[in-house]
Amino acid sequence: MSERAVRFVLGERDIPTHWVNLMADIPDDPLPPLHPGTMQPAGPDDLTPIFPMALIQQEVSGDPEIEIPEAVREAYKLWRPTPLHRAHRLERALGTPAHIYYKYEGGSPAGSHKPNTAVAQAYENAAAGIKKLTTETGAGQWGSALAFACSLFDLECEVWMVGSSYDQKPYRRSMMQTWGATVHRSPSDITEAGRAQRAHTTGSLGIAISEAVEVAAQNPDTNYSLGSVLNHVLLHQTVIGQEALRQMEMAGEEPDVVVACVGGGSNFGGLTFPFLRRVLRGHAKTRFIAAEPAACPTLTRGVYAYDFGDTVGLTPLMPMYTLGHDFVPPPVHAGGLRYHGDSPLVCGLVKAGLVEPRAYKQNETFDAAVLFARSEGVIPAPEPAHAIRAVIDEADEAREAGEERVILFGLCGHGHFDLSAYDAFLAGKLEDPEFSEEDLERALAALPAAPALT
Amino acid sequence: MSERAVRFVLGERDIPTHWVNLMADIPDDPLPPLHPGTMQPAGPDDLTPIFPMALIQQEVSGDPEIEIPEAVREAYKLWRPTPLHRAHRLERALGTPAHIYYKYEGGSPAGSHKPNTAVAQAYENAAAGIKKLTTETGAGQWGSALAFACSLFDLECEVWMVGSSYDQKPYRRSMMQTWGATVHRSPSDITEAGRAQRAHTTGSLGIAISEAVEVAAQNPDTNYSLGSVLNHVLLHQTVIGQEALRQMEMAGEEPDVVVACVGGGSNFGGLTFPFLRRVLRGHAKTRFIAAEPAACPTLTRGVYAYDFGDTVGLTPLMPMYTLGHDFVPPPVHAGGLRYHGDSPLVCGLVKAGLVEPRAYKQNETFDAAVLFARSEGVIPAPEPAHAIRAVIDEADEAREAGEERVILFGLCGHGHFDLSAYDAFLAGKLEDPEFSEEDLERALAALPAAPALT
Numbered sequence A, B: 001m002s003e004r005a006v007r008f009v010l011g012e013r014d015i016p017t018h019w020v021n022l023m024a025d026i027p028d029d030p031l032p033p034l035h036p037g038t039m040q041p042a043g044p045d046d047l048t049p050i051f052p053m054a055l056i057q058q059e060v061s062g063d064p065e066i067e068i069p070e071a072v073r074e075a076y077k078l079w080r081p082t083p084l085h086r087a088h089r090l091e092r093a094l095g096t097p098a099h100i101y102y103k104y105e106g107g108s109p110a111g112s113h114k115p116n117t118a119v120a121q122a123y124e125n126a127a128a129g130i131k132k133l134t135t136e137t138g139a140g141q142w143g144s145a146l147a148f149a150c151s152l153f154d155l156e157c158e159v160w161m162v163g164s165s166y167d168q169k170p171y172r173r174s175m176m177q178t179w180g181a182t183v184h185r186s187p188s189d190i191t192e193a194g195r196a197q198r199a200h201t202t203g204s205l206g207i208a209i210s211e212a213v214e215v216a217a218q219n220p221d222t223n224y225s226l227g228s229v230l231n232h233v234l235l236h237q238t239v240i241g242q243e244a245l246r247q248m249e250m251a252g253e254e255p256d257v258v259v260a261c262v263g264g265g266s267n268f269g270g271l272t273f274p275f276l277r278r279v280l281r282g283h284a285k286t287r288f289i290a291a292e293p294a295a296c297p298t299l300t301r302g303v304y305a306y307d308f309g310d311t312v313g314l315t316p317l318m319p320m321y322t323l324g325h326d327f328v329p330p331p332v333h334a335g336g337l338r339y340h341g342d343s344p345l346v347c348g349l350v351k352a353g354l355v356e357p358r359a360y361k362q363n364e365t366f367d368a369a370v371l372f373a374r375s376e377g378v379i380p381a382p383e384p385a386h387a388i389r390a391v392i393d394e395a396d397e398a399r400e401a402g403e404e405r406v407i408l409f410g411l412c413g414h415g416h417f418d419l420s421a422y423d424a425f426l427a428g429k430l431e432d433p434e435f436s437e438e439d440l441e442r443a444l445a446a447l448p449a450a451p452a453l454t
Helices: A053-060 A070-076 A088-094 A115-127 A141-152 A163-168 A170-178 A192-196 A205-218 A231-251 A266-280 A344-351 A362-376 A382-401 A419-426 A437-446 B053-060 B070-076 B088-094 B115-127 B141-152 B163-168 B170-178 B192-196 B205-218 B231-237 B239-251 B266-280 B344-351 B362-376 B382-401 B419-426 B437-446
Strands: A018-020 A065-067 A084-086 A099-104 A132-137 A156-162 A182-186 A222-224 A257-261 A287-293 A303-308 A317-322 A356-360 A406-411 B018-020 B065-067 B084-086 B099-104 B132-137 B156-162 B182-186 B222-224 B257-261 B287-293 B303-308 B317-322 B356-360 B406-411
Touching (some): A053 A115, A053 A231, A070 A115, A084 A231, A099 A231, A115 A132, A115 A141, A115 A231, A132 A141, A141 A156, A156 A170, A170 A182, A170 B362, A170 B419, A192 A205, A205 A222, A231 A406, A257 A266, A287 A344, A287 A382, A303 A437, A317 A344, A356 A362, A356 A382, A362 B170, A382 A406, B018 B239, B018 B266, B053 B115, B070 B115, B088 B099, B088 B362, B088 B382, B099 B239, B115 B132, B115 B141, B132 B141, B132 B205, B141 B156, B141 B170, B156 B205, B163 B170, B170 B182, B192 B205, B205 B222, B231 B266, B231 B344, B239 B266, B257 B382, B287 B382, B303 B437, B317 B344, B356 B362, B356 B382, B362 B419, B382 B406
Parallel strands (some): A099 A406, A132 A156, A132 A222, A257 A287, A257 A406, B099 B406, B156 B182, B257 B406
Antiparallel strands (some): A018 A065, A084 A099, A303 A317, B018 B065, B303 B317
16 A cells, blocks of 8 residues: 555635635526515515524625635634545445545534534624524434534524434434533424424424424524525535635546535535536536435426425425425435425526436445445445445446546535434345325425426 | 634644654563463563564564554544644633643544554554454444454454443444444353353443453454553554644644543553653653543552453453452443553553542533533543543633643543433433442452562
């Protein structure tokens, strides 16, 4: 084994000073969100009850770059810049001539990329005089990131955790509480939405959102915080891709293909947007692959339409690929990818043919994750296991074609809280649920009466 | 908040090329281990049935430095060098003029410092033609580090996990299995030692050691691997302190005091030995604090005597502070610190007055850990929480004295698999077991009939 570069590390002075706002590079005007009552374009004023103006401005900004506040860069220093790895051992295990790189975000205190936006949102809310943030969480990745961020900016944090997860995943709850957050089992009896849904004892993400939004809307010193989908959330995540661009330069390589998993789109957008900007500006030719679960195949099987962001139908309508806002994805372990829609920005890029979506079954993603763990060490979360599956397929193709393909992917989190899923996989007890034609028909029937998209 | 350095990072070329062997600097000849049958000094030959010669040579070497094999440095690149942090936020929370630094080892795939020696041991065994390593594990930190290391060097790995942990901590077990290890519940029915102890259904570390050693001793292509206590294990860990020395130079500061927790001593030795060498050579004046649990106060309350390393009494006798080899520490959550003895090297330094031991109760360590998590982000494992408690006390003293004391400590692992302990602490349900005079009397009575130490 000869000396060779494995990890490309940056110093804290290399933390980006600006976020990349891809909105400025999109050729067409973006489709506006619609007010759920009037079906007219929703404006910034519709969002002020639950978001601070600084984040609303980021949400609608057309500026190509937005400066990162110094206090946010200071908070980033706790774990950023994150390393870029060359996966020599995985390449050897695959016998591929491809060069595989991964950007690892699992070293953050909360264990995923989520704190990149959580600290930005906590900072802007604290700066606006807000005292408390509310949010929902499913398996707990987002809730723990926001709890951590609130602890840094002396904000209270109140999390509604989906009842079934609250009961089954006590450790993510303990993590939030260790950072000082209050965690409610949803449906709770402290909100109208929760009391109305008491029959629904296991809860759902839709109900949890309604509870968190209700409390934020009713209290002037309380705001709501969302962990994906919205433009400003993806914006904050672009620190990932900007660092990766520099690190690929250090490695002296240009990626042929960039791969990331997509749930709401914040991990995908965070890694790819800085690379996509170069493509949109004609400076590079790069392929982009969005990996999603076959059990919740929004980008590969959904319809492109205006739909609600939440199950209950309280949010503005967004233009996106959707499986229908009332679709309840089967309980695959990649909880962060179980979302009926996706970020409108990412959906637009898929629609424009700039991003290629691929769907994978649960077992083939765990098969890839175990091979990765046994060669590279890190045990991946089930979400990035989808990206690893796509990477291995690309690497196999490269071997068959005899091509030195350069592949970069986002390893957005570790699987320390997902080991029961590995247990089930290794025991051969993991299911492979798939989306059906019936599911699609139901989705189409449930779409709200909004203008059609082409 | 002004720009200021938070994280000091090194590149992979800065991974040390040699391990620091403090044995070369100890003024007196080291006391030899004794053969348990003859009570005569045990030599290298007594160890060949279960260890490869390369590790035995490291165990007894008087060379001041030992070169790190290139394949081990290659494996280190997966997570090394690890970052050194300045704990600005913790300092602010404490209102102290002290400067607090921590070296964070939790970013390794297994989540602690343990892989530093696991990869070195796996490499030397693979190089010697060994096919399988056996070991014991309590809560699973060491077992998972060795499982990870074996996956890198294509070795089989067989772990005997203490029965009660096997039942209560399925996730550490899943982690080992994900890396390809076979995990047995101890006592198992596949060893004589296990079958003889079947009545002991919850198991113990002592029984698990006996099972792992038995299998290694009986099979020529199988060796045994230990995660702490022995000289060569502490040697491998000195990459931590060497990196920290360079990083403190980058920070432009000289530590007044270096703090680490002690279980078997490998984390403590790994961080402090490179700093201790400077003191022993007259190049620096540094204080060293060894933090241990009041429930298992080996260094603060134990007797300095020859004692067995294991409960059953199969290992050579080692000169160390001991609470008696048959002492079963109360079930505090810092499982890695529940050991009746300590590394002979570390014990000798305590005996010589170069290292100051301090014991802490469980609740005060969790109190410190939660303050740390809420200021610095990372949720510490219960073991380094003992070091954090000592650091906070030092920082409080510095505030009272109006001193800019520079404190460095080892944050040897994260607490992702210890959140039930945080849960209990936050609920006020954590106990504070303490060592009693009765315990000490029993310990003295159980000491083997070996030469007395002064």
